[in-house]
Amino acid sequence: MGLRERKKVQTRNALIDAALELFLTRGYEATTIDQIAARVDVSPRTFFRYFSSKEDVALSAPADSQDIFLAALAARPETESPYTALSQAMRTMVATLRGKEPEDAARFMKARQLVEETPALLAGQMRLLMENEQRLVAEVARRQGTDSGDLLPQFVVSVFTGLGMICYHSGTQGLDVMAERLDDVLTLADRSLRPGWDLATADTSPSATD
Amino acid sequence: MGLRERKKVQTRNALIDAALELFLTRGYEATTIDQIAARVDVSPRTFFRYFSSKEDVALSAPADSQDIFLAALAARPETESPYTALSQAMRTMVATLRGKEPEDAARFMKARQLVEETPALLAGQMRLLMENEQRLVAEVARRQGTDSGDLLPQFVVSVFTGLGMICYHSGTQGLDVMAERLDDVLTLADRSLRPGWDLATADTSPSATD
């Protein structure tokens, strides 16, 4: 890895840290790009060469965690049912986060806290989730052997996304708490959902029951 | 109702219609406030006296539909279980929308289509949803007789929000399709969820099973 690339990573991390620091102390809206850039000693223009927007820098850590989740899901064995694969991937994500450098973990926690207290960022994070949602639906449909346009995969992903949101919401208090909460939520889900609910059955068309 | 108020309503609707029209033809980002204001023959400054932002005007119709839902939920009898109340309120909302003036319905549909094809607005709509989420959780907790911080009400609302998203997603093709989709989704939910899943039981604390 050359000097050039190392410097880029360094600048990028410095921008993220400076931004999170300012956002958390002065507030997200009250902080300007100029202030962030000034703290890292780069021009404001350079900021936008690293991040496409103010929101982008704030959500870079959450976006990373999403990527981790996607990767974990892809690594789950084909034999697992959709919901099992999703929830195991979630556990893997939390574990991966906990295994990271303290520096990275701190960034993640700061971003979590910031997002929680900033409605605009909460919305942005939801957008990130929704952008992945279609990929998730496609993956679930593949595992179920059904079509992506079918209702069931959408339903499964939708339920799971909801679970993820609840965990994420509790992540403010640290990754340990988040891991516990994940267990609780999954337990609750097991108790609420019928066995095999996430698997396609012979009669997929709804019309007979009512 | 005086002339002044009538004019205000008129201007407001004109701004919404002009905005939706331009957004749908030229795209959301490509359309400027100046263009919207010019089409209605008001100053750009006046636009911001009716709407707090560009997003606000685009999401005014969705925001209205949310209000309808909240009102419908409040009107549900106390005896209904949380999930039943939520889903019936949803049905009421769709029915209310279908019963509106064609002009209003058209606005709603245009907004739906616009939101669907504009990621930034998708995020905004999610924000609207999340703003209500806490109220929903509180309402469900009240009906369950549990605490608002408890996991179950959050879970119920989360699942339901997911269902709502699926319906909403299909609302692009018209309110009739959306009503059908709602039925399908609720049927699927009934098939997937255990009876009484949305009611608090004696043993709420998870620890025994695993």
Next chain:
DNA sequence: TAATTTATGTCACCTCATGACAGATGACAA
């Protein structure tokens, strides 16, 4: 060292959004 690539800074520009103030217009009472 010379040539090439690439990151950065500077400058200009546009759009979104807000505050301040003056003028126009509807509301209302005499």
Next chain:
DNA sequence: TTGTCATCTGTCATGAGGTGACATAAATTA
């Protein structure tokens, strides 16, 4: 009808977010 008052509106000025163009400085490669 007229005068007063409240309110809506337009104009102006300002600041922040975001982008394109171009020159410069630095790192890579030969």
